[in-house]
Amino acid sequence: MSRVRIEAVVNGEPVEFLGGTRQSLLDALRDELQLTGTKEGCGTGDCGACSVIVDGRLVCSCLMLAPEADGRTVETIEGLAKNGVMHPLQQQFLEQAALQCGFCTPGFLVAAKALLDRNPDPTESEVRYWLAGNLCRCTGYDKIVRAVMDAAAQMRAAGGAR
């Protein structure tokens, strides 16, 4: 495997790093950029723990090659809180105990943000089907869905997405 120079904007910061042509974007974020908030649960796109947003589109970073990020913007869990202030989704997840072990939480938060960017007032069913790509084994999803819908309401009241 050869390594190529990659320039991308990650969480608003321009970065430059060497990525392997057979290295996934997930492994590049974790091993080259030390952004270990994005997790590997399966490596086959079936669990959503590696969710990131590339050019505004929610994707599994384990299903992208690192070189594919060249010239693109990547948003990871580490970029959700702005200037140390937590996003309403992060706050609601904490207030409603919508996480237990927390391993799948980064993936859920990134996926939920992508949902609310598109649909500020989702129904329960819309939230459940949008988040069907994120597996959780601890919570049974109940509190996660409630936290996403309450965060959506809070954001609508505060005048739309931040």
Next chain:
Amino acid sequence: MNDATHAANATGLKVVGQRPIRPDGADKVTGRAVFGADVHLPGMLIGRVKRSPHAHARILRIDTSAARALPGVKAVVTSDDFPRVGSEALEQGEGSATLVDVADNCLARGKVLYAGHAVAAVAAVSSEIAERALDLITVEYEVLPHVIDVEAAMAPDAPLLNERLFTAGVTPRPTTPSNIAQKTVVARGDVAKGFAAAEVVHEGRYVTVPVHQGYIEPHACVAWAGADGQHQIWCSSQGHFAVRAMCAKVLGLELRDIRVYPAEIGGGFGGKTTVYLEPVALALSRQCGRPVRMVMSREEVFLASGPTSGGVVEVRLGAMKDGTIVAAEVTLKFQAGAFPGSPVGAGSMAALACYAIEHAVVTGYDVVCNRPKVAAYRAPGAPIAAFGVESAIDELAVILGMDPIDLRIRNAVKPGMKAVYGASFREIAFVETLQAIQAHPQYRAPLGPNQGRGVAAGFWFNIGGESSAAVHVDEDGGATVITSNPDIGGSRASMAMMAAETLGLPIERVRATIADTTAIGFSALTGGSRVTFATGMAVVQAAQRVVQDLKRRAALTWECEADQVEWRDGAAYCTDASKEVAPLSLRDLASRSARTGGPISAEVSLNAQGAGPGFGVHVCDVEVDPETGRTTVLRYTAAQDVGRAIHPAYVEGQLQGGVAQGIGWALNEEYVYDAKGVLQNPGFLDYRMPVASDLPMIDTILIESAPNPRHPYGAKGVGEVPIVPPLAAVANAVQRATGVRMRALPISPPRLLAALDGEG
């Protein structure tokens, strides 16, 4: 939604029973929390494992020379690098694994016993080189016939996994080896007499298949051997003291030479109470002196880490027409996987624990077969046994024309009654839990076509055991609680809450941390629903010692007797009216601690006794598509006797998580093997765990009418009971929806459609 009866408020508690934000939450929602695979050390190598492609084979020869020669490879190990060890019992939360089996499961010695069994491991400068090194290791096998099905493995002519295994618990001691590792019997009264008196007898044979705990985080660790023989391990586990003990025994090292740091753990459910990678990573690191990180792929987790047993449950019930069950005979045959140690013992004791049946016998068989070694999975053994018993009781209700809850109430155990397994019950609220479901709106809500409602109950013992906790008071009057129990379900929050309540502080002034094996006294692992009970007890006792110390210091300051000082709402009050003194707050006393004896802290270690058993009753509504056999869960409510909920949101979370796992177990989760005994679905695509769109909201009812007096705040274990009822609750609902009794899990669309078409 959740009509929890908050007895907590009635007793003047200020923190216990509330829903504060967990102290460690921010790290987990911002991606800063460090899990096993996130640990990164300078010069770190990547470790990978070579696994057996065969389900059962003798290892003739392992040639690692080419792998050792590959540039970038720094270490290679096989079981030759492990010392030979004895068969002493190991404390693994389940206690029935032996040392030699744990060691052989980490690196096979002489034989591979399941496809995926680890044979060798390498450490290299990159995962790419490590993978290439694995291909350069050649292993010569003599492939043997294999067996996976539990009853096939019990047959006299079945391929034998271990020629030196003789069935324990049988007298006289058998002389021919067998795959049956142990037979257990739990009995009471005279079963023959019971059945003779019974007016109605119902029999059923129920079958479950192996399922996996399904934690989203694969096993991960980093091991770093010290040149002076002092080693360090970072790992995600349910108990790093247990990891330390197993690594020391497997490698023949002293406990004081292994320091284990707890990374955050991405789910365990019992599956991370043993070791797979840690001894191997440490062995690799000892060869080269560099840190070695080993992380299982999802495929490896399914191929080689402990699922729970698949089992056969034969149930025979004898009852009177009025619904009284007078006799019960249950036989449990559980797969143990490659090495003895299925949860058939616990399953046997839990099987009939909900019911006061005078004449009962439960016979259990622990049967090895060519599958990964079984590990604990949330109330190990109980869900399988309960699937049989709760399905049979539901069928009995239909035969007797009784409401399924009324039938259960008639036979339910009550305080003072003796459980089938011998111990008598003290403060339990099983009947109230049954009545809570019977009174819940869902129990009477109308149902449409192809819809059905099922009910089931569940029990688990819950355990206490050894725990240590320390409370340190800061000079500005805050406090930190230190324990060593990894926080999987929000236990840092409940530890901080119990300390805050005892100290009289607001929760915001108490932090909770998880310490490594050198920074706090020994604690048994997180599991067995024990942490809030046992470690919580240690936390409260440590906080109480701090309060005694604070009262002593106030008395010293006021020059009065210690018993003239009262501690309320975080401050000392003098009861000697003659001394007009202002109260001294924790902050006041802490800021002058030097003058009253020095820093304020206490550590308590104990062996918590008197863990109260838990009972759960669930009701499940389903709709079945008669043309495709698909089952949809429409509505679900779980009620549970929880003693007292310390942090109700995380107790509800335990119920909701257990229900979701139980529904997956009932409907779609199974291992699929090919003819050669190789797993066909080692991944989350075809090992179908419930996704968000599969489930409705899961309502919970926390029954707090029987607090546990042996715990300072009445807590009982809550984590394991919730997974016991769902298997039968779903199966009973499917029967009401379709008229077809499904006695084998999972109730997948192809199986249900075949049954609907009469071929079932």
Next chain:
Amino acid sequence: MSEQDYVEPATVGAAVAALAAARGSTRLLAGGTDVLVQLRSGRVRPDLIVNLRRIPELAGVRSEDGAFVIGAATPCAVLGEHAALARAWPGVIEAATLIGSKQVQGRASLGGNLCNGSPAADSVPALIAAGAVALIDGPAGRRECPIEAVPAGPGRTTLAPAEILVAIRLPARPARSGDAYLRLIPRTEMDIAVVGAAVNLTVDAAGVVTAARVALGAVAPTALRVDAAGAALVGSTLDAAAIERMQAAVRAACRPIDDKRGTIAYRTQVAGVLAGRAARIAHQRATQGGQA
């Protein structure tokens, strides 16, 4: 500098040239949601990966006098958000947006779904029922063929080594047309289809079917067009008898296997059920002017 093992050509021509010049094994990458999984499992170790996502012609949706031309590398999520396409071909869009999770939808493409060669691919039956055409380019120049001519068996297609699927053209829609796609998965999301069925039909003013195509997934080595099933609907208003005739034709055409996802008997039985349901939905959409 070691032999280049990853290229992102900017034009179709450059991509074809790279493939033609390649000495070792090659792999095309559109969305990558299948290729990355195969790479990770070690099932494939291509010497060269050609990433097609930066070629303009393979991205986006164009309409040409009633027909739609969909770039082969266009993510399915983009198709799901294309109002005109979703209005004209609700069945094709249903199939495209069922593939995997929202995350997979952000990358997976119709081209990848087709060229990966899975018999259970969700979009292929819907494209076949729609009468879609594959636009292919390669060393021998541009060519077209019906979608059903592309799959050759599990993991195999009829494309020549250096050929690339450039786009998929959905033909112009006659009035009063409607299509639908249904699949059977044990869960509600995230599964590979155990069975898939697509129906595309056109009706006259009285609701009588004048043309119909039925295609199935996961019941044979490739997706199947079942002409007898389509014929069984023509001339009917989808009365019970016509549906049963169609279902019989569907079941007769099934040649499924037993595997970890389903049995022969189950797939055959449910193929008929889904085809019947899909036909009713397609008919309802057609009679309501195709907007339903």
Next chain:
Amino acid sequence: MARLLSAVDEVRAFTGTADVIDVQARTVGGLIAELERRFPGLGAHVQQRMAIAIDGEIHQDALAEPIGPDSEVVLIPRIGGG
């Protein structure tokens, strides 16, 4: 004098058929020593592989736990957890 019960086969392997035994013991430690004396091997077995319920409350490895004169003591297999 405590009344010892057991519902489990593995104990019968040591005690023959007796399900109910009267034992002189004031603590769990004393009970185990007495069992070892009367049924060689049973004490060690109980110590390692069993838990003890005293008037319904389950204890494991609690040698100092007191046993009342008319307490009901039950030997049950050690319970683990997942």
